[in-house]
Amino acid sequence: MSIVEAVTYLGLVAATVVKYTTGDERGVEILGPIHGVLFLVFAGLLLIHYDDMGWPWWKAFLAMIIGSLPFGGFWVERQWLAPLAHLDHDLIT
Secondary structure: OHHHHHHHHHHHHHHHHHHHHHOOOHHHHHHHHHHHHHHHHOOOHHHHHHHOOOHHHHHHHHHHHHHOOOOOOHHHHHHHHHHHHHHHHHOOO
8 A cells, every 4th residue: 555655646746746837737636635545545554554563653653654755655665564575465455
């Protein structure tokens, strides 16, 4: 989920650049709400499963903060989630 959230964030950043360079707001109008919902899903999944992953609450909170930065979701996936691949797949997804 962190990858999906990060990709939509980068799409939103690109749409914002288009908005301010051409005045076309359609990309922001479409991607803004999609990214917002996906970020909430990402945050919700972290809150639901942080204990299953063996994380303290503060690490889940920090992952949400990092995930709110451009490329942050990619970092969370690579540094913190990918090493958990040995866990039961149903706990992470």
